[in-house]
Amino acid sequence: MNLTEITKAIKTIDNFDDLKVVNTALSQQWSSIQKDMQSQFAVGDKVTLKHRGRIVEGTVTKLLVKNITVETDIGTFRCSPSLLTKVSEELTTV
Numbered sequence: 698m699n700l701t702e703i704t705k706a707i708k709t710i711d712n713f714d715d716l717k718v719v720n721t722a723l724s725q726q727w728s729s730i731q732k733d734m735q736s737q738f739a740v741g742d743k744v745t746l747k748h749r750g751r752i753v754e755g756t757v758t759k760l761l762v763k764n765i766t767v768e769t770d771i772g773t774f775r776c777s778p779s780l781l782t783k784v785s786e787e788l789t790t791v
Contacts, residue, residue: 731763734778738765743784746776754784 698706710716738744742757744767755769765781767774 731778735760735763735765737783738778738781744781745784746774746781748774757781 707719710719738757738760740757740760743754744757744765745752745754746767746769747753748771753769753771753774755767755774757765758768758773759766761775763777764775765778767776767781
């Protein structure tokens, strides 16, 4: 089943109970993906994030339940793991 078919199937739902089931499934999947993404990071990792149109490099200082705290030269950021990119070890050892 592709996304178009899934969207059409959701649009055919005509009661709140079934919509709640779909919403719960989406929420659980979102949480699962976010946990998987967060598990890729550890305290001390070098990461990049985009801030006001430019790439900023920083260090992971804390792993929270849904967010990661990153310390940079311009301040501390608390952001979703989906907004971070781990800096490759090869790039940092040059």
